[in-house]
Amino acid sequence: MSATFTKSMARNIFYGGAVFFFLLFVGLTFDTMQVLPKRDHRENITPEVVRGKHIWETRDCIGCHTLLGEGAYFAPELGNVYKRRGPEFIKAWIKAQPTGAPGRRQMPQFHLTDAQLNDLVAFLKWTSEINTNNWPPNIEG
Amino acid sequence: MQYKSQAVAKPYFIAAIGLFTGQILFGLIMGLQYVVGDFLFPEIPFNVARMVHTNLLIVWLLFGFMGSAYYLVPEESETELFSPKLAQVLFWIFLLAGAATVLGYLLVPYATLARMTGNNILATMGREFLEQPLPTKVGIVIVALAFLFNITMTVLKGRKTSITLVLLIGLWGLAVFFLFSFYNPSNLVLDKYFWWWVVHLWVEGVWELILGALLAFVLIKVTGVDREVIEKWLYVIIAMSLITGLIGTGHHYYWIGTPESWLWFGSVFSALEPIPFFMMTVFAFNMVNRRRREHPNKAATLWALGTGVMSFLGAGVWGFLHTLAPVNYYTHGTQITAAHGHMAFYGAYVMVVITMISYAMPVLRGRAANSERAQVLEMWSFWIMTVSIVFITLFLTAAGILQVWLQRISATPMGFMATQDQISLFYWLREISGVFFLVGLVLYIASFFIKGGKTVSA
Amino acid sequence: MAAPAVGFFLPATQAIMNASTLDKDVNSAMPPGDFAIWIFIYAELLAFGIFFLAYAFTRAHNVELFNASQLSLNRESGAINTLVLITSSYFVVRALAAIKRGRQVFCVRWLAAAIAMGGLFVAIKLAEFHAKFSAGISLHTNTFYMFYLSLTIFHFMHVLLGMLILGFVLFKAHRGHYSAEQHAGVETGASYWHMVDLVWIILFPLVYVIR
Numbered sequence: 149m150s151a152t153f154t155k156s157m158a159r160n161i162f163y164g165g166a167v168f169f170f171l172l173f174v175g176l177t178f179d180t181m182q183v184l185p186k187r188d189h190r191e192n193i194t195p196e197v198v199r200g201k202h203i204w205e206t207r208d209c210i211g212c213h214t215l216l217g218e219g220a221y222f223a224p225e226l227g228n229v230y231k232r233r234g235p236e237f238i239k240a241w242i243k244a245q246p247t248g249a250p251g252r253r254q255m256p257q258f259h260l261t262d263a264q265l266n267d268l269v270a271f272l273k274w275t276s277e278i279n280t281n282n283w284p285p286n287i288e289g
Numbered sequence: 290m291q292y293k294s295q296a297v298a299k300p301y302f303i304a305a306i307g308l309f310t311g312q313i314l315f316g317l318i319m320g321l322q323y324v325v326g327d328f329l330f331p332e333i334p335f336n337v338a339r340m341v342h343t344n345l346l347i348v349w350l351l352f353g354f355m356g357s358a359y360y361l362v363p364e365e366s367e368t369e370l371f372s373p374k375l376a377q378v379l380f381w382i383f384l385l386a387g388a389a390t391v392l393g394y395l396l397v398p399y400a401t402l403a404r405m406t407g408n409n410i411l412a413t414m415g416r417e418f419l420e421q422p423l424p425t426k427v428g429i430v431i432v433a434l435a436f437l438f439n440i441t442m443t444v445l446k447g448r449k450t451s452i453t454l455v456l457l458i459g460l461w462g463l464a465v466f467f468l469f470s471f472y473n474p475s476n477l478v479l480d481k482y483f484w485w486w487v488v489h490l491w492v493e494g495v496w497e498l499i500l501g502a503l504l505a506f507v508l509i510k511v512t513g514v515d516r517e518v519i520e521k522w523l524y525v526i527i528a529m530s531l532i533t534g535l536i537g538t539g540h541h542y543y544w545i546g547t548p549e550s551w552l553w554f555g556s557v558f559s560a561l562e563p564i565p566f567f568m569m570t571v572f573a574f575n576m577v578n579r580r581r582r583e584h585p586n587k588a589a590t591l592w593a594l595g596t597g598v599m600s601f602l603g604a605g606v607w608g609f610l611h612t613l614a615p616v617n618y619y620t621h622g623t624q625i626t627a628a629h630g631h632m633a634f635y636g637a638y639v640m641v642v643i644t645m646i647s648y649a650m651p652v653l654r655g656r657a658a659n660s661e662r663a664q665v666l667e668m669w670s671f672w673i674m675t676v677s678i679v680f681i682t683l684f685l686t687a688a689g690i691l692q693v694w695l696q697r698i699s700a701t702p703m704g705f706m707a708t709q710d711q712i713s714l715f716y717w718l719r720e721i722s723g724v725f726f727l728v729g730l731v732l733y734i735a736s737f738f739i740k741g742g743k744t745v746s747a
Numbered sequence: 748m749a750a751p752a753v754g755f756f757l758p759a760t761q762a763i764m765n766a767s768t769l770d771k772d773v774n775s776a777m778p779p780g781d782f783a784i785w786i787f788i789y790a791e792l793l794a795f796g797i798f799f800l801a802y803a804f805t806r807a808h809n810v811e812l813f814n815a816s817q818l819s820l821n822r823e824s825g826a827i828n829t830l831v832l833i834t835s836s837y838f839v840v841r842a843l844a845a846i847k848r849g850r851q852v853f854c855v856r857w858l859a860a861a862i863a864m865g866g867l868f869v870a871i872k873l874a875e876f877h878a879k880f881s882a883g884i885s886l887h888t889n890t891f892y893m894f895y896l897s898l899t900i901f902h903f904m905h906v907l908l909g910m911l912i913l914g915f916v917l918f919k920a921h922r923g924h925y926s927a928e929q930h931a932g933v934e935t936g937a938s939y940w941h942m943v944d945l946v947w948i949i950l951f952p953l954v955y956v957i958r
Contacts, residue, residue, distance in 0.1 A: 152780075152781050152782065152931050153521065153781060153782035153783055154521065154781055154783065155451065155517055155520055155521040155524065157781040157783040157784060157935065158521040158522075158524035158525045158528070158783040159451065159521075159524050160783075161524070161525070161528045161783050161784065161786070161787045162524045162525075162527055162528035162531075164908070165528045165531060165532045165787060166528065166531040166532075166535075168532075168904070168908055169531060169532050169535040169536060170531075170535055171904075172535070172536060172901070172904065173535045173536055173538065176536070176539075176550075176551075176554065177482075179550075179885075179886055180482070180542075180547055180548055180551070182885075183548050183885075183886075183887050184478060184479070184546070184547070184548075187478070187546050187547070187548065188476055188477075188478040188479075188546050190476050193475060193476060197475070198475040201475055201477065202412060204415065205403075205412060205414055205415025205416065205473075206399065206400045206403040206404075206408065206412075206414065206415055207399060207400055207415070208336045208337075208340065208399045208414075208415050208420060209336075209415070210336075210415065210416060210417045211334075211335065211336025211337070211339050211340055211417075211420070212334075212335050212336045212339075214622040215477075216477075216481065216544055216545045216546070216622075217544055217545075217621040217622030218417060218481065218545070218622065219417055219622070220335070220336065220339050220417070221622065221623060221624055221626070221627055222319075222322070222323065222335050222336075222339075223335075223705070224704075224705035224706070225622060225705065246330065246331070248327075249327075250327060251325055251326055251327060252326040252327060253322070253326030253327070253335070253706075253709075254326060254327050254330040254331070254334070256331060256334050258400070274477075275477055278477070278478060278545075278546040279546060280544045280545065280546055281543060281544055281549055281552065283543070283544035283618060283621065284544075284621075284622075284697070285618060285619060285697045285698070286697060286702045287702075288696050288697070288702045288703065288704050288705060289696075289705065521783070524783075525783060525786050528786075528787070529786070529790060532787075532790055533790070548886070548887055549887070549890075549893070550886045550887065550893050550897065553798075553801060553893065553894075553897065554897070556801070557794060557797045557798050557801065558794065560797060561790065561793060561794060561797075564790065564793075
C-alpha cells in the first residue's frame with residue numbers, strides 16, 4: 149500500500165474539480181433558464197415595468213431597501229409592498245417624503261412625475277407577482 | 290527587496306489603507322443613521338453613505354490585490370516586472386477614477402449622475418455594489434486588463450510557480466466575471482440571477498484563489514516550510530472552495546424567482562462551504578507550527594493566522610448559520626446577513642490584504658521587519674480591530690435574531706420600522722464597537738510611523 | 748452525516764499532521780493511492796451523503812407522492828446497471844492486481860474492460876433518461892423527480908469523469924509509467940472508480956427500490 153500525496157495530483161483535482169463543477173453549474177443555469185418564464189411571468193413586463201425598473205435603479209432605491217430580500221437593510225422590503233400597501237399609498241408616500249420627523253430615518257424627495265410614479269408602481273406590481281417560493285414569510289416582508 | 294520593480298506596490302498599499310479609513314468613517318455614519326435616523330440628512334442620505342462604504346471596500350481591496358500582485362509576482366517569477374511604468378500610470382488612473390466616482394456619489398444626486406454618465410445608453414447603475422457609473426465600470430475593466438497584461442507578461446518571462454498560477458487564475462476570473470456587471474436585463478429575475486455571477490463568483494469563487502495564493506506566499510516566507518508542501522495544500526484548499534462554492538451559488542437562488550430545485554442544490558453544496566475555510570485555518574496553524582525559521586516579522590505571522598481563523602468564523606460559521614434554505618427563509622435580507630457580511634469580508638479579504646501589507650511594507654521600506662515597538666503597536670491594532678469586528682458581528686446577529694422573531698415568526702408580526710425601534714439597543718452597541726474598530730485602525734496607521742527600538746535590516 | 752464527517756476529518760487532520768512524513772512516502776494508516784484524490788472522494792461522499800439524507804427526509808414527508816412516482820422508474824435497467832458497475836469495479840481490481848505483479852499488458856486490458864463497462868452503464872442510463880425526458884419529465888415535475896434526476900445526473904457525470912480518469916491511467920499504463928513497485932496512479936484511479944461504484948450501490952436501492 150503506497151501512501152503518497154503529490155502536488156501534481158492536488159493540481160489535477162483543482163483543475164478537474166473546477167471544470168467539472170463549473171460545467172454542472174452552467175448546466176443547472178441552462179435548466180433554470182428553461183423554466184424561468186413560468187415563474188417570472190415575463191409576458192407581463194410592459195414598457196411601464198421597464199421604465200419603472202429604470203427609475204428604481206437611478207434613484208438607488210436598493211441603497212436603503214431590500215427587493216426580494218437583497219439590498220440594504222435600512223428600510224422596508226419592497227418586493228411585496230404592492231400587496232402590503234397598494235398603489236395609491238405607495239405613490240402618496242413617495243410624494244410626502246421626507247417626513248422630517250426628528251430623529252427618524254428619512255427618505256429623500258425624488259420629485260417624480262405622476263407618470264414616473266405609475267411606472268414605478270407597475271414595476272413593483274410585476275415584482276410582487278414573481279413566484280418566490282412563498283418568500284417572504286408574511287406580508288410585513 | 291529582491292527586485293527593484295517590486296517598489297511599485299508601495300503606493301498601492303498606501304492608497305488601500307487610506308481608502309480603508311474612508312470606508313470605516315462612512316460605516317460609522319451609517320451606523321449612527323441606524324439609530325439617529327436624520328443624522329446628516331439630507332446632505333448624506335443613508336444610501337449615499339452605503340454606496341461609498343461598500344464601493345470603497347471593493348476599490349481598496351482591489352488596490353490591495355494589485356499591490357500584492359506587483360510585490361509577489363516579481364519575487365515568485367524571479368524577474369523584474371514587465372513594465373513598472375505601466376503599473377505606476379495605472380495607479381494614478383485608478384485612484385483618480387475612484388476618487389471622482391466617490392465625489393460623484395457625494396456631490397451629485399444619483400439620478401443626475403446616471404444621466405450625466407451615459408446610464409441611458411447602457412443602464413448598469415443602481416444595483417447593489419455595482420452602483421458605479423458606466424465610465425467607472427469601463428475604467429475598471431481597462432485598468433484590470435492592463436494590470437493583468439503586465440502581471441501575465443511578467444509570469445510568462447520568468448519562473449512559473451503554483452502560487453503565481455493560482456493568483457493569475459484568480460485575477461483573470463475577477464476580470465472575466467466583472468463583465469456580467471454590464472448585463473442588466475429589464476427582467477428583474479434574470480438581472481438578479483447574473484448579478485450573483487459577479488458578486489458570489491467573486492467573493493466565494495475567484496477571490497478565494499487570490500486569498501489562497503497570497504496567504505500561501507506569506508506562509509512560505511515567514512515559516513520557511515517547504516514550498517512543495519504549502520503549494521499542494523493550496524491546490525487542495527482552492528479545489529474545495531470551487532467544488533463547494535460554484536453550485537453553492539444556489540444559496541442565493543432560493544427566493545428571487547428561480548425554481549425550487551435550487552433550495553436543494555444551494556443547501557447541499559453551501560453546507561460544505563465551511564470545509565475549505567476550516568482547512569485553511571488548520572493549514573495556516575500547521576505551517577506556522579512546523580516553521581523552520583523564526584522570522585522577525587511577528588506581526589505578519591499574526592495577521593496570517595488571523596486570516597485563517599476569522600475567515601473560517603466569518604465566511605464558514607456565520608455563513609453556515611443561515612445558508613440552509615429552511616433557515617434562510619426566515620433570515621434572508623435581515624441583519625443576520627449584515628452580520629455575516631461584515632465578519633466574512635473582514636476575516637477573509639481585509640485580513641489577507643493586511644497580511645500582505647504587513648509582510649511587504651517593511652521590506653519595501655528597506656528592512657526585514659519593523660522595530661519591536663512598531664510591531665507591538667501593530668499587534669495591538671490587530672486585536673482591537675478583530676475583537677471589534679467580532680462584537681459588531683455578535684450585536685448584528687442579536688439584532689437579526691430579534692428582527693426575525695418580531696417581524697417574521699411571531700403570531701402577530703410587527704412592521705419593519707416598529708421592529709427596528711425594538712432592536713435599537715443593539716444598533717447602539719454595534720456603533721460603539723465600530724468606534725473601537727476605528728481606534729484600532731488609527732493605531733494600525735500609527736504603527737507605520739513608529740521609529741526607534743532595534744530594527745532588523747533586510 | 749456524522750459518519751462521513753468523521754471519515755473526512757480524521758484522515759484529513761492526520762494527513763496535515765503527518766504531511767512531513769507523508770512526503771517521505773511512509774504511512775501505512777493512509778488510504779491507497781494519492782491522498783489528494785481521497786480529499787476529493789471524501790468531499791464527494793459528503794455531498795452525496797447530504798443529498799441522500801435530504802432525500803430520505805423529504806420522502807418521509809411525501810410518502811405517497813414518492814411511492815407513486817417511483818413506480819414509473821425502470822428498475823430493470825437500474826438493476827442491470829448495478830451489475831455493470833460492480834463488474835467494472837471487479838475489472839479495476841484485476842487491473843490493480845495485474846500491475847502489482849508487474850503484468851502491464853493485463854493491467855491495460857482490465858482497465859479497458861472496466862472503461863467499456865462504464866460505457867455500457869452510460870448507454871443504458873442515456874436510454875433511461877431519454878425515456879423520461881420524452882415523457883416530459885424534468886427537474887421541476889415534482890419533488891421526487893427533482894431528486895431522482897439530480898442524483899442520477901450528478902452520479903452520471905461522475906461516471907463520465909471516472910471513465911476519463913481511468914482512460915488517463917490506461918494511457919499512462921500503456922506508456923509503461925507503472926510497475927510492480929510504482930503504481931500509485933493506478934491505485935488513485937481505482938479508488939475514485941470504486942467511489943463512483945459505491946455511490947451507485949447506495950443510490951439504486953434508495954431511489955429505485957425502497958418504498
